[in-house]
Amino acid sequence: MQADSQFSNNRQPYAGLTPWHAAEPLYLDRCAGFVPELVPLLANFLIFPTFVPMIWGQVMKDILTTANAAELLGVSIRTAQLWVESGQLPSWKTPGGHRRIPRQAVLDLIEDPAQAPIDLGANAVIFAGKDRGSDWREAGLPGSGLLIDVAEDLGALRTLLEPAPPTVLIVENADEVERKKFVASVSGDARYRQTLVFTMTQKGAGSPAARSEKRIQMRMLPSASDASKAVIDFLKARLIDDGDNPSFARPLNEKARLEAVRRSSLVGSEADGRIDRLVRLAALVTRAPIAMFTLITRDQQWFKSRIGFDGEGTPRDWAFCNETLVANEITVIEDLSRNETYKTNPTLEQPHGFRFYAGAPVRDPLGFALGSVCVIDTVPRSLKLEERDALITIAEAISNLIRLTWMEGKQDGSKSSPVLELSRNEA
16 A cells, blocks of 8 residues: 555546556556566465456556557557657557557547647748739748748639748738638637637738737738738747857757757667768869768758868857858858958968858758758859859758658558748747
């Protein structure tokens, strides 16, 4: 009885579990250890042959491994692991370090799919007002870290929304009948519960006003660039205050981007000959002495592949690729010594003497920029149009290799995409 009371203080029963085994996970694990000791004692009782197997069988039935949970949910093992790691699927660790999950928690998730985590794309989908599509494509959402998809009719919009819910959805003229119905359907669809939705109407607040955590309303502004600026200002206000004041710029979706880098498992991974060949090709086609495929973590720039440079990485505040992440497109700095941001960068000094940088984003399957393929030179210079196109193509080829590996992982249950959200102020 003493052993039982030691583990009974913080029990949290799940619906459907019988009281005695709806106990703290540690208690259940200790029970497993007691059974061998109880066997000689219970063997003296006539009920032993049926009582112990029945009770122990019920306990094990209500406790699942991650693989069991994944099978019930119809997802890959890796996806179940991600839900466990994020806390959205309750679990505990056994003394041996194995994860165990209450069956009832899995059944609750099956009965209420709205609780399931969502994989958001690193894009903003804009349902533009009449004749404003091209203006939105030009204005974009600079600095957000999001790719821009624009539609002016409902059919094209639904096509854009099909692959994965976007991080941001902007609906102009949201007070028009057809668009109002669309906004209502999105609001009632659990698939978009993590998407930040901006509705712009002819009447409303001049600046974005939050109607709920993920639903923002504002008045239609005269131009797409004005509307874009208002959205960006709102997103900036929701940046996480992590206590850092880095000397480098970061995209507004940095929290989700860093999670994508972590989930990719590329940092610290072994060399890949396919990527090495593409990096060498980048150096060749741009006539650059240095080429790299970089991955940008919170504090580090790590080189998955490199040619013409010794060392596996640098501190992040040395990384020119920060510019590529913020721009979210190919970035060229023709003379680093004339750029105020990099005048004091250690790599401009000897023995490196860097003067030129060009980089194109490498993305994960959801569109998050993990880093870049970049080329560096020791003399100021420019890139020809065909060289820019070649660098973009090589970055896309590496992105496709990452996507292929991800898809193979999805099939064998070893990988999945991350649960993502736009960085925001939690205060």
